[in-house]
Amino acid sequence: MTIFWHRRDLRASDNRGLAAAAADGDTVPVFVFDDAVLDHAGDARVRFMLDSLAELREAYRERGSDLVVARGDPAELLPALAAAVDAEAVHWNADYSGLAQERDARVEDALADAGVAAETHHDAVLHEPGTIRTNAGEPYSVYTYFWKKWRDREKPDPFPAPDSGDLADGDALAAGELADALAGEFDIDDALRSDLPSIEDLGFGEPEADVQAGGTAAAHDRLESFRDEPVFSYEADREYPARAGSSRLSPHLKFGTIGIRTVYEATEAAMADARERDERTDDDSETEDDELGPAASSVETFQSQLAWREFYAQVLYFNPEVVSQNYKEYEEPIQWRDDPEELAAWKAGETGYPIVDAGMRQLRDEAWMHNRVRMIVASFLTKDLLIDWRAGYDHFREHLADHDTANDTGGWQWAASTGTDAQPYFRIFNPATQGERYDPDAEYIREYVPELRGVDADAIHDWPDLTDEERTELAPDYADPIVDHGERREQALAMYKRARGEE
Ligand code: FAD
Numbered sequence: 062m063t064i065f066w067h068r069r070d071l072r073a074s075d076n077r078g079l080a081a082a083a084a085d086g087d088t089v090p091v092f093v094f095d096d097a098v099l100d101h102a103g104d105a106r107v108r109f110m111l112d113s114l115a116e117l118r119e120a121y122r123e124r125g126s127d128l129v130v131a132r133g134d135p136a137e138l139l140p141a142l143a144a145a146v147d148a149e150a151v152h153w154n155a156d157y158s159g160l161a162q163e164r165d166a167r168v169e170d171a172l173a174d175a176g177v178a179a180e181t182h183h184d185a186v187l188h189e190p191g192t193i194r195t196n197a198g199e200p201y202s203v204y205t206y207f208w209k210k211w212r213d214r215e216k217p218d219p220f221p222a223p224d225s226g227d228l229a230d231g232d233a234l235a236a237g238e239l240a241d242a243l244a245g246e247f248d249i250d251d252a253l254r255s256d257l258p259s260i261e262d263l264g265f266g267e268p269e270a271d272v273q274a275g276g277t278a279a280a281h282d283r284l285e286s287f288r289d290e291p292v293f294s295y296e297a298d299r300e301y302p303a304r305a306g307s308s309r310l311s312p313h314l315k316f317g318t319i320g321i322r323t324v325y326e327a328t329e330a331a332m333a334d335a336r337e338r339d340e341r342t343d344d345d346s347e348t349e350d351d352e353l354g355p356a357a358s359s360v361e362t363f364q365s366q367l368a369w370r371e372f373y374a375q376v377l378y379f380n381p382e383v384v385s386q387n388y389k390e391y392e393e394p395i396q397w398r399d400d401p402e403e404l405a406a407w408k409a410g411e412t413g414y415p416i417v418d419a420g421m422r423q424l425r426d427e428a429w430m431h432n433r434v435r436m437i438v439a440s441f442l443t444k445d446l447l448i449d450w451r452a453g454y455d456h457f458r459e460h461l462a463d464h465d466t467a468n469d470t471g472g473w474q475w476a477a478s479t480g481t482d483a484q485p486y487f488r489i490f491n492p493a494t495q496g497e498r499y500d501p502d503a504e505y506i507r508e509y510v511p512e513l514r515g516v517d518a519d520a521i522h523d524w525p526d527l528t529d530e531e532r533t534e535l536a537p538d539y540a541d542p543i544v545d546h547g548e549r550r551e552q553a554l555a556m557y558k559r560a561r562g563e564e
């Protein structure tokens with residue numbers, strides 16, 4: 062017998078660790094609700110996770126097996142389960158955050174004490190942290206060079222799902238003998254036969270947001286519909302939040318309801334189609350042979366986003382402290398402002414800057430936000446409100462269904478000019494101009510800010526510059542701007558210059 066411990070890989074197919082466990086012997090799949098992890102979760106993510114787990118358990122049951130679900134400390138539960146099923150090894154897929162690594166080291170020690178082998182696998186990324194380095198052997202801190210090597214490296218193929226024959230029999234697992242052996246320590250009968258815990262049992266509530274569906278089937282549907290058409294115009298559409306031009310695979314990649322190799326394979330097939338499309342539409346014979354046409358270039362841009370995910374995974378792996386500390390060191394600490402009222406207005410989407418408010422309300426309503434708008438709201442918090450990026454990160458962590466420590470700290474530190482490959486401190490987004498450029502017809506803004514539905518796009522983009530009377534007349538229920546962007550921009554520059562020791 063062997064055990065496979067599911068964590069951020071809630072799927073049976075294209076799962077490297079599960080495939081390895083199944084090759085090793087009859088596999089007992091297990092998931093542990095770990096309070097140390099739940100402490101960092103939010104309602105939306107717990108909902109997505111529970112839905113994904115229910116589907117995963119069903120997938121095992123269809124194969125005549127079952128998913129053992131328990132709650133507690135994995136360092137205690139896994140050795141107990143191993144003893145009960147007489148397993149020689151526990152397999153799992155690596156998680157690259159600092160907290161996860163500490164936990165995994167504890168589990169490994171506990172298993173070693175019990176004489177059980179711990180086998181870890183690299184599954185979540187195509188190229189694991191440490192395998193792509195500078196020519197001097199250092200991990201990359203600049204994305205562009207990382208990307209070139211990442212792109213040119215051969216990619217692994219998806220792994221097959223285990224056959225029923227490779228999995229422990231569900232009825233046998235629940236048989237009296239085993240349940241007796243486990244009595245007291247690990248109630249396997251309970252773990253197998255009971256329903257999954259409800260969201261309330263886990264200490265959370267039903268999310269206010271309409272969270273997208275979890276599970277492998279939903280993930281594959283998303284991938285297929287994106288690969289069918291939007292991927293070919295991703296480059297042109299991705300920056301415009303009203304166009305919904307991105308894949309929305311992020312919560313699935315976070316919880317591993319789809320394998321990254323499966324996603325990449327779909328992009329390779331799309332690339333072949335894209336080249337054909339580009340050839341058919343290419344009437345410009347001056348295009349260089351090695352230059353990608355618009356469809357192929359779009360597919361490549363999407364692949365480059367997958368590489369950003371792996372870039373940030375390795376940044377976090379080599380610098381676990383970036384979750385709470387600036388990556389980039391300034392001469393002096395940045396003197397962030399402490400302003401609970403402005404922070405509350407930002408969270409509520411009531412800053413009087415329409416694109417910022419639309420983004421924050423999309424987060425509240427959908428537990429997801431468009432990437433361009435994430436950049437805008439993060440810039441607004443750090444460079445208009447001059448509030449520490451960590452306050453924004455905490456809010457995102459609470460509300461995003463796709464919150465991922467590596468990507469979230471990466472995005473925030475980029476916006477705050479404290480990260481690896483960050484926005485230079487003097488490049489400060491003007492939220493009105495950003496809104497005008499990326500949501501010219503204010504469609505996205507009007508969708509999430511109903512108070513502005515009757516207002517024309519020009520007035521929406523000019524909102525901070527209108528007079529009080531004009532604003533009251535146009536949209537009496539919508540907020541006045543809480544700050545003056547021009548003034549705050551100057552203050553932000555001064556704040557960063559002081560931190561750089563220049564003032
Ligand atoms: P697509 O455009 O379809 O991209 C496909 C996948 O590539 C994404 O699902 C994601 O896994 C990856 N990806 C895309 N853009 C990035 C990026 N800039 N950095 C890293 N990976 C990327 N992404 C998260 O997954 N979790 C987070 O918690 C998170 N927090 C962010 C916070 C801030 C302040 C910013 C600016 C960005 C953050 N991002 C985060 C990155 C990005 O916004 C999301 O990955 C993207 O919007 C998800 O939508 P999608 O799946 O449709 O992306």
